[in-house]
Amino acid sequence: MEIGSVAEWATACAETAAVLVALFLPYVERRRADRKSTRNLKMMLLGIVNRALEQNDPKSLETFLSVSAFTDAAERDKDTLDVARQILELFKSGKADGDTSSRDKEIKALLQTIKP
Template sequence: MEIGPISEWVAAIAEILAVVVALFLPYYTAYKAKKHQQRNLRLVLQKLVQAAVADEPDSVKTLDIFLKISFLGNSDPANDNLLLVGNQVLALLKDSAISDSVKQDRINDLLGQVQLSLEN
């Protein structure tokens, strides 16, 4: 039984590898893009909440606009929990009946649910 020359085996293996890369590279690229988008959403949400808690000018309004735009552009169910927590934090920040210390404690609890914090 003859197995053929080595060059044909190398060419066949190279073709199989090329097909595997062509089939799975788009999935890997989409996965990386999704993770990058989620990381960016987490970072921006954390920074905006920190600014709103520090009573920076227009920070609550900016957080509100960011959450609305992110909700409309969200196509990843993994980001739903982040946006939900962001909306709950926004509701707390807008509620004037709650004292600042209670607000900060509740915000810390909410951010802890999604592994975020008010500290840098």
Template sequence: MEIGSVAEWATAVAETAAVLVALFLPYFERRRADRKSTRNLKIMLRGIVRRAITDNDPKSLETFLNISTFTDAGERDKETLNVAQQILELFTTENTDVERRNREIEALLDTIQP
């Protein structure tokens, strides 16, 4: 039994590396795409909440939450969407002082960092 030449060993190592890259590259690409999608969701959500505070109208936030529950973001970004739901509930609470409500919303928004 012969060990083989250096060229054969180099070829074997290169082929093994190529197979590993081919197997794991889609996994890493999917993770990167998910992170980017989560970041974009958080940026969009922060903008929608800021606009809802300015307009004192949470309709766009409510629509955003309804739509995002039907997308793949609903499972992946469950925590972020739960915070958004809490913010929406603060808007719909009747007996809340506006300044106090806005401070609580800002505190919740600070937990959503892109």
């Protein structure tokens, strides 16, 4: 039984490395894509909430949450969307109370938890 030449060993090592890369690369790419999608969702949410604060109208936030329930973000970014729902509830409760300054402070505190 022979061990084989150096060239055969080098070929075997290269093939093993290629198989490992081929198996691991899709996982890395999917993870990168998920992080990018999460970052984009958070940036969009920040813009929508800031616009809702300026206009004192949460309709765009409500629409955003309704649409996001049908996307893959509903599972992946559950915590972020839960914070957005809390913000929407603050908007709704703030309209009834009429106290927008304390509501805005609470909303801005919640926004700090979802920074991208």
